[in-house]
Amino acid sequence: MGKRTMAVLAGLAMGPALLMGHAGAVWAEYPPEGDFVRGARLWAENCGRCHNIRDPRELRDDQWITTVYHMRVRGGLTGQDVRDIYTFLKQSN
């Protein structure tokens, strides 16, 4: 791979990261509010695929954030799935 190609690829990879950096600077709430009803359904469908389903009351809101992002990576969930599931969990604990 030529140095130019590498630079272009690096630029393409960094572009979205820089844009995201800007969005982050606004300090919007995260994760953005999702859909409670869809979240409840997705929780029931997905959170028992690998292990016993965990009770929403087991963890605090902030602990659920890291957990659902961890599970997003494990279970191939989409960003929207995770936002909806988190909305369900934080309102059910």
Add this chain to the structure above:
Amino acid sequence: MAEKRRRLKEAAAAVALGAALGAAPVQGADTARVAEAIRAELEALKSRIRELEKQLAEQRRVEQEVKDLRREVRSAAEWKSPNTLIHMAGYADVGYTDTRSRTGTFGSGTFNPILHYQYRDVVMLESELAMSVDELGETTTELEYLTIDWFANDYVTVVAGKFLSPLGWFRQNLHPSWINKLPSAPAGFGHDQAAPNAEVGVQVRGGVPVSGNGNRLIYAFYVGNGPAAEIESGEIEMIETPGLGGDADGKKVFGGRLGLYFPGRRLELGLSGAAGRVGEIEEVGKSRKYTGVTRDYDFLGADFTWRPRQFEVRGEWVRQKVGDQPASSAPEGGTWQAWYLQGSYRFMPHKWEVVARLGRYRTPHSEVEQKALGLNYIFASNFVAKLAYEFNDDRGAESSGYEDRLLLQASYGF
């Protein structure tokens, strides 16, 4: 004397006041009356001022309290949603194993703390340590995984570092003891057996909805340093897959898993594959060294999960192969292959669960057929007590090292 002076003072005050008000000066009894009235009024004013002062102090106190409360609420919210989250999870287990040819022993099992750091919804650091105590009392600590996961967009997460191999299902998703329904891994699905354990490299993973009814495609592709073949006395002893922190052979391994999940049918299917070249590690004297020789490597796997009602049926087949290499001291390649089929039933709403597992593990040296039966008590979804018996039948020329055994385990995922 004092009384006189006071009177005089009052009179003077009254005169001064009268003058100030522009009234005609008054004399004698009138002066005393007016002074009296004024004194009373002054007293009333004084007490009113005192009252107001008290009210003011009270108001100030309340204001301060509100301020303090506001500050407290703000700092409480700070705890709730900082931009960086720190989270500790993990699991631990303890147990007792009674093997046919040996006396039963207590085992400390493992303590696997997981540390998560997350910056907003942008990036997450995942790390897990595996700690255990061996027979001689030595504590070993291993880095089970350590990755930085960048949530690039809703469908793509880029995972870099040391990760659990995305090939197959058991190793990445079922091995933690609070998840595994039996106290042991199926034969062939332990460390350095047929199913790859970990990998060091880069992974792209995520999921895509494939229809409106929740069906989804799940993917994970990676490139990594790859495993290594362990050579001993002219044979490949095993394929090491601990996630090698270097790539002595200089050739990468590529692979991944594609899965489909149908929530309506409660069915999940997956296919995994990997290929590349791997190095050889040989014991020379007391040290382990790369031989400098590389060989072909490939992996194939298939898995499924079906969870009708309180049943759960899982099955998986894996095959890991290292090619022939005439230039090696162990010229012949080999295949490590294993499968298991596991069924379990949870007696709802009770806490009992029964499990049965059947499997087979074949290496170039040995072959074992394993049957396991288990009874679990699920105190909570993350705290389980397990009792199991494993029947192991050697089918190959050499001993597989597996023996019939009774296993007891308590596991807590936190």
